[in-house]
Amino acid sequence: MKLLVTGGCGFIGSNFIRYIIKKHPSYRIVNVDKLTYAGNLENLHGLKKKRTYRFIKADICNASQMTKVFKKTKSDTVINFAAESHVDRSISSAAPFIKTNFLGVGVLLNCALEFGVKKFLHISTDEVYGSILRGKFKEPSRLDPSSPYSASKAAADGLVMSYYRTYGLPILITRSSNNYGPYQFPEKFIPLVILNALTNKKIPLYGDGLNIRDWIYVEDNCHAIDTVLHKGMPGEIYNIGGQCERTNRFVVKTILKILKKPASLITYVQDRPGHDRRYALSVTKIRNELKWQPRTSFSEGLKRTIAWYLDNQGWLKNTQTGAYRTFYKKYYGSLGLKDL
Ligand code: NAD
Ligand code: DAU
Numbered sequence: 001m002k003l004l005v006t007g008g009c010g011f012i013g014s015n016f017i018r019y020i021i022k023k024h025p026s027y028r029i030v031n032v033d034k035l036t037y038a039g040n041l042e043n044l045h046g047l048k049k050k051r052t053y054r055f056i057k058a059d060i061c062n063a064s065q066m067t068k069v070f071k072k073t074k075s076d077t078v079i080n081f082a083a084e085s086h087v088d089r090s091i092s093s094a095a096p097f098i099k100t101n102f103l104g105v106g107v108l109l110n111c112a113l114e115f116g117v118k119k120f121l122h123i124s125t126d127e128v129y130g131s132i133l134r135g136k137f138k139e140p141s142r143l144d145p146s147s148p149y150s151a152s153k154a155a156a157d158g159l160v161m162s163y164y165r166t167y168g169l170p171i172l173i174t175r176s177s178n179n180y181g182p183y184q185f186p187e188k189f190i191p192l193v194i195l196n197a198l199t200n201k202k203i204p205l206y207g208d209g210l211n212i213r214d215w216i217y218v219e220d221n222c223h224a225i226d227t228v229l230h231k232g233m234p235g236e237i238y239n240i241g242g243q244c245e246r247t248n249r250f251v252v253k254t255i256l257k258i259l260k261k262p263a264s265l266i267t268y269v270q271d272r273p274g275h276d277r278r279y280a281l282s283v284t285k286i287r288n289e290l291k292w293q294p295r296t297s298f299s300e301g302l303k304r305t306i307a308w309y310l311d312n313q314g315w316l317k318n319t320q321t322g323a324y325r326t327f328y329k330k331y332y333g334s335l336g337l338k339d340l
Contacts, residue, residue: 001027004075006060006108007082009033011184012123012218014043016081019222021053028052030073032066034059037327038085042315043183060104063111070115077119078112079229080105086187087127087149088331091273094148101152102159109163120160121172121229126214126239128154128175131276138282139175139237146274157237164235172232174225176240177281180301181218182308186319187327189213190302193252194309195316197261204335207271209249212278216242217301220294227292238290241281244298254299258306269335 003020007013008031020027033039035057047053054073058065060082082104084090084097105122112120129137130144143158145151163169180190196203224240232238252266286292296304309316 001077002073002075003027003029004032004069004073004078005029006032006078006080007039008055009035009039009041009043010081010085011038011043011181011188012179012221013081014040014183015181015218016079016222016225017044017047017053019219020226021047021050023226025052029054030069030075031055032058032060032069033082036084038185040183040185040319042318060108061099063107066107066111067114070111070117074115076117077121077229078108078117079121079123079225080108081123083123083153084149087147088187088272089327090147090149090152092327092331094152097148097152101149102155105156105159109160109169113163113167113169117169119170119172119229119234120163121174121225121232122156122160123225124157124173124175124237125150125153126175126177126241126279126281127276128157129279131278132280133278136241136280136282137239139239139285146276161235170234172228172234173237174228174240175237175281176221176224177214177216177242177279179216179218179221181305182312183315184218186316189248190215190251190255190305191309191316193255194259194306197256197259197265198309198313200261200265202267203252203265204269204332205248205252205266206269207275209252209266209268210247211275212245212247212280213251214241214279214281215244215246215251215298215301216240216294217296217304220296223295224286224292227290228286231290233289238286239281239283240286240292241283242294242298243283244294245278245280246298254302255306258302
């Protein structure tokens, strides 16, 4: 297989590339990434010398750059991870989300069509369904996104599906729940809690802290994406859930306990606007049709994740520069957490 992975320098993309190289050593992988604040070449250190792996710095929104990439690499399969991915940032400024998550996907779809790509796997999210207080979302559930981030992802899902129905492009879509694990940028909840706890800083808990997320260890998601890539039916959408619902308050308290840090670090702050109360996915389809299910328990995944951050404090420190500082100085200031 000649894979074109976009956004491979981010959290899930880099875990996926390492997973695929181990599982399918003969596959050729081209990783295209713009290297935004969330993209980090350090996430793939050690792969530079691999004969089967190549990195190209490019923007999926740039049609001429992407045409060159498709022409040069002759990739037969595309997996699109590239996105602006953080909800709080989308609330502060929606434009980059609309651009990359919708228009960028349009550029990739046009190239895939023009160059006769055999499979186009688009990585979407459970957030496109919105919040659910009881029950679980299935793949045909109505899309009801709450943030500019999830709205841009929902719009992209529609566009991807339209290329299947209109042009017969063999697409697949995955919608996964909240991932956690090594190499996650510390703006996301779990690494942020770990980082702040390690440095004895306050941990902002939005609203009453009782919002629920369904957590999946990133390696389980990589396994699911690999399964969909090889066994999924073109034109189909697959939910990927960790089957592990936890309140945010529970997650923070568990991390603090493991790190032996006081609960007094928790600071309740004003809620995120449009904050989805609960995410919950039915995984019946992927379990029954493709025989996938998550393997890692939350306690095991969390232990591995914390161990990784403890062993990689240099990586963590390197993420605390430039764009990270600029955004968070202003953002935490607005939450009344000036001492962060
Ligand atoms: P991330 O923010 O860690 O990484 C995104 C990557 O995309 C970065 O390397 C960045 O440089 C790159 N990128 C951004 N804009 C680009 C552009 N215009 N051109 C090329 N590259 C660009 O994100 P993540 O958490 O790894 O998420 C990956 C995908 O999975 C996203 O599509 C996201 O919507 C989806 N997803 C994430 C989660 C989660 O919990 N993290 C859950 C479900 C779905
Ligand atoms: O559900 C999948 C989605 O999960 C992905 O599509 C997104 O890319 C990813 O960012 C994630 O979105 P969330 O908004 O659920 O994740 P986040 O880590 O930002 O927040 C998780 C929960 O923790 C959410 O209820 C908000 C809360 N939170 C978050 C932060 C950053 C806090 O209470 N305090 C915080 O400082």
